[in-house]
Amino acid sequence: MVSQPQPVRGTHDLLPDDFRRHAHVVGVSRHVAARFGYAEMATPIFEVTEVFARTMGETSDVVSKEMYSFTDKGGEAITLRPEYTAGICRAFISNGLMQNVPVKVFAHGPMFRYERPQKGRQRQFHQIDIEAIGAAEPACDVEIIAVGHEILRELGLIDKATLELNSLGDPESRAHYRQVLVDYFTGHKDKLSKDSLERLGRNPLRILDSKDEGDRKIVANAPLLEESFNQAARDFFADVRRGLDALGIAYHVNPRLVRGLDYYTHTAFEFTTTHLGAQGALIAGGRYDGLIEQLGGPPTPGIGWAGGIERLAMLAGDVAVAVRPVALVPIGEAAEQAAPVMALKLRRAGLVVELAYKGKVGQRMKRADRAGASHAILVGDDELKAGEVTLRDLKDGSQEKLSLDAALAKLKARG
RNA sequence: GCGGGCGUAGCUCAGUCGGUUAGAGCGCGAGAUUGUGGCUCUCGAGGUCGCCGGUUCGAUCCCGGUCGCUCGCCCCA
Structure with missing residues (x-):
């Protein structure tokens, strides 16, 4: 490999x-x-x-x-x-x-x-x-x-x-303080840590922030910034x-x-x-x-x-997905053909739609569940002919038959 | 740039005092259930045990190096 x-x-x-x-x-x-x-x-x-x-x-x-x-x-x-x-x-x-x-x-x-x-x-x-x-x-x-x-x-x-x-x-105060600090620390040069010795030339204010034990003792008595204000x-x-x-x-x-x-x-x-x-x-x-x-x-x-x-x-930490999708589950040849068109209609109306296009009905439902869908809309060939869909609430398992428009209205009303 | 710890399945981790087929849980796939998910059960796929080299009859295990992650230092968001 x-x-x-x-x-x-x-x-x-x-x-x-x-x-x-x-x-x-x-x-x-x-x-x-x-x-x-x-x-x-x-x-x-x-x-x-x-x-x-x-x-x-x-x-x-x-x-x-x-x-x-x-x-x-x-x-x-x-x-x-x-x-x-x-x-x-x-x-x-x-x-x-x-x-x-x-x-x-x-x-x-x-x-x-x-x-x-x-x-x-x-x-x-x-x-x-x-x-x-x-x-x-x-x-x-x-x-x-x-x-x-x-x-x-x-x-x-x-x-x-x-x-x-x-x-x-x-700037005036800061420049003044810098000089005061350099003078002070130079007086304790022999006791400063290696890092702080380095800082003395580069950025003496940083010494105030040192985590080194020895430095801290020296810093404790260092002149305060506000005294230079x-x-x-x-x-x-x-x-x-x-x-x-x-x-x-x-x-x-x-x-x-x-x-x-x-x-x-x-x-x-x-x-x-x-x-x-x-x-x-x-x-x-x-x-x-x-x-x-x-x-x-x-x-x-x-x-x-x-x-x-x-x-x-x-x-x-974690942030919840903003909108839970609706799963559209076609069953059968004709329904599969019609499903993308139905999905587009729902999406244009503002719904988040997960189109289940693979596997047996059980697998499609499983995917719907895993996608976090709140509802599934099932469309079989016979329902298609009757102009109906089955709207299933995935939380409690209740379902009803109604027109796609009615299902859409219902889902929109729920937010 | 410096010091410590750790690298085993997609994820979280067991394990081998060096020995033949490396395990679990979760996840994933299929089935039980050919128009109904979650729960349950069965089966399955998935690993050059980070990489390279050394020691050894034999290394995932020991040693060295390397890469990555991680914790700390420096510094910074």
Whole structure:
């Protein structure tokens, strides 16, 4: 036997049951987003590598080791998108959308990161994404977080999630804090873990998040971010918290919450869960006021978040099939000929019809049952001649003879 | 990229202290029931025991490698 093809490591097929769960997450998100005034859009699945390299920071893990990059036949450096934000910001610039601010959008689709797969982590995975570009007010931060909160609520996951909140301050505050931190940790250089020593040069804020025992002791006495805040940063964060309080959205201020990507400022947040092993983040995002400018656009504030569809779907669990079908079971030559026409008529009327075209009557009924049909419509040659069908309720086994139109009316009435 | 665990039927898993025909449940197919599904009973199909190599008279079992999955680290949705 020839060796059988396998999916590429870290990729997965979405069989109908999986797909239904995914579609449910996307569907709920889309509707909630629409109610908040976010319009759906999409950008290409790949971009010029520069788009991600410039926005996410050369030193971030995503850019330095996780990108699916290749050179196309025209010699262009291309990368499969590892996240949505950069692409949407690029689209904002390319399409001159600065005329339309604030641009509030919802998007979803596959993302690609070359990582070691784990539970809730794949190389091709899917995200829902919300962005509000051109809004600098804390009210927008509150709204963005509220969208995520509502989505989790409608998915029935709000009890499994915690909102972690922090502020990284404005660029001035953040830069100041970075220096303070570097100074502090440099003083404890000899006691830092190897990983954190690495972070010191690359992304010192990350050390705050370290899981290493020794690091944690040093971190415990580290200067706090908010001590570096200027008045503007302080006021902004207070406004965001007030807004969340007003909406009754519970959160936990976590001073150690820092984002991996360089472009974040001010509000940073994560809806986390303890139900997915090492992968806690369900939805994560924050404000990125300098990003558009970094990409070559005009100075434009922005804020957004991304949510992992696989993770959300895993937690949300099974989703029932929306509509149970009706099985049309022809018996005999003439009925077989007539059945497709009858089925089409029912389908045009809006019913979901499973046409049983194989096997003996018993087998056809068995298939009807397995397809989850609520009713079976049996048509024999004699019934056909009489202009009748037998409508059988598969739940209680009751059945009656009536015209196809009458059966249709009855099924429609039941919904 | 680093470390641990695991790969036996479509699925969930037994099993062989290394020995001839590798099992169960579920699912699938046929029949009991030639115009009636679910329940029951009978029968059946389906496996190079992940792959390659080594040790051995003999390997699904032991060893090495490899691929895949999984858990954790890094990082992230």
